[in-house]
Amino acid sequence: MPIVFEAVSHIYQPGTPFEWKALEDVSLTIPDGEFWGIIGPTGSGKSTLIQHMNGLLRPTSGRVLVDGLDLSDRKTDLRKVRQRVGLVFQYPEHQLFGETIFEDVAFGPRNMQLDAEEVERRVMTALERVGLPKEMKDRSPFGLSGGQARRVALAGVLAMEPRVLILDEPTAGLDPQGRREILNLVGRFPEMGMTVVLVSHSMDDVAEYADKVLVMHRGRVHMLGTPRELFARRAELEAIGLGVPAAVVLADKLRERGWPLPPDVVTMDQAVAAIKAVLVGRKEAEGL
Numbered sequence: 001m002p003i004v005f006e007a008v009s010h011i012y013q014p015g016t017p018f019e020w021k022a023l024e025d026v027s028l029t030i031p032d033g034e035f036w037g038i039i040g041p042t043g044s045g046k047s048t049l050i051q052h053m054n055g056l057l058r059p060t061s062g063r064v065l066v067d068g069l070d071l072s073d074r075k076t077d078l079r080k081v082r083q084r085v086g087l088v089f090q091y092p093e094h095q096l097f098g099e100t101i102f103e104d105v106a107f108g109p110r111n112m113q114l115d116a117e118e119v120e121r122r123v124m125t126a127l128e129r130v131g132l133p134k135e136m137k138d139r140s141p142f143g144l145s146g147g148q149a150r151r152v153a154l155a156g157v158l159a160m161e162p163r164v165l166i167l168d169e170p171t172a173g174l175d176p177q178g179r180r181e182i183l184n185l186v187g188r189f190p191e192m193g194m195t196v197v198l199v200s201h202s203m204d205d206v207a208e209y210a211d212k213v214l215v216m217h218r219g220r221v222h223m224l225g226t227p228r229e230l231f232a233r234r235a236e237l238e239a240i241g242l243g244v245p246a247a248v249v250l251a252d253k254l255r256e257r258g259w260p261l262p263p264d265v266v267t268m269d270q271a272v273a274a275i276k277a278v279l280v281g282r283k284e285a286e287g288l
């Protein structure tokens with residue numbers, strides 16, 4: 001069942017001098033099994049938005065529905081919702097605390113009152129899914145590399161077997177290889193039937209992985225579309241201080257020089273294929 005926002009507004013610290021309208025009249029539906037990227041300038045409401053998806057924040061007005069359950073309804077069991085909708089915060093490794101990796105990853109499933117056998121099964125499966133060798137389970141989660149620590153944190157959320165996984169800039173502060181590893185991992189979750197919502201500052205990552213991209217600006221839904229639809233609107237994105245993927249910049253430069261590239265190039269793989277097609281076409285023309 002989808003995540004539905006109906007005219008959601010959120011005001012922080014209402015009635016104080018710090019009152020701030022962080023979300024305004026947001027309506028959207030995230031269908032099951034899709035990969036959504038959320039982009040937007042700093043302070044545009046991305047983190048506020050995703051915290052509404054598992055009830056960590058409540059709308060000031062409007063409604064959020066998950067699996068048809070109204071998260072504002074006092075009768076809704078938010079613990080159940082949080083098991084279905086897992087949220088990985090920015091720098092999640094700051095929340096690691098267990099004496100061992102096993103203990104850390106087991107925290108969520110234990111809270112779900114699962115028996116020891118099931119907890120163990122889930123921890124081992126989650127470690128496997130994030131690509132950590134099972135021998136590591138008895139190690140301390142401290143002193144791991146940045147990428148490894150982030151995988152442990154991710155495993156902790158996966159161990160609850162959520163159907164929706166929300167990640168707030170999961171690659172921030174990692175080196176290029178660490179970024180790639182985490183993204184490749186996350187990119188495979190929709191194939192396993194999971195819905196993924198990824199907040200990112202990287203247009204390249206969003207172009208490569210997302211089915212749909214949501215652009216937030218000043219607390220509102222500014223644009224929504226597939227990466228191809230969205231990154232074709234470069235001027236509008238640049239007008240609010242956002243960029244476009246490197247492949248779009250490259251393709252635009254080549255078009256200026258007369259290369260007949262198709263309009264919908266957004267990833268480097270697509271750029272390479274389009275450039276090759278033009279070169280092959282030229283060769284054939286010369287051969288005639």
Ligand SMILES: Nc1ncnc2c1ncn2[C@@H]1O[C@H](COP(=O)(O)OP(=O)(O)OP(=O)(O)O)[C@@H](O)[C@H]1O
Binds near residue numbers: 048
């Ligand atoms: N607890 C709070 N009290 C008051 N204002 C807040 C609070 N938390 C966030 N805000 C404000 O709400 C707005 C949206 O914040 P939010 O963290 O959702 O933005 P963001 O798009 O995630 O930004 P970033 O890209 O920097 O992470 C910002 O102007 C922020 O200052």
Ligand SMILES: [Mg+2]
Binds near residue numbers: 048
């Ligand atoms: Mg944020």
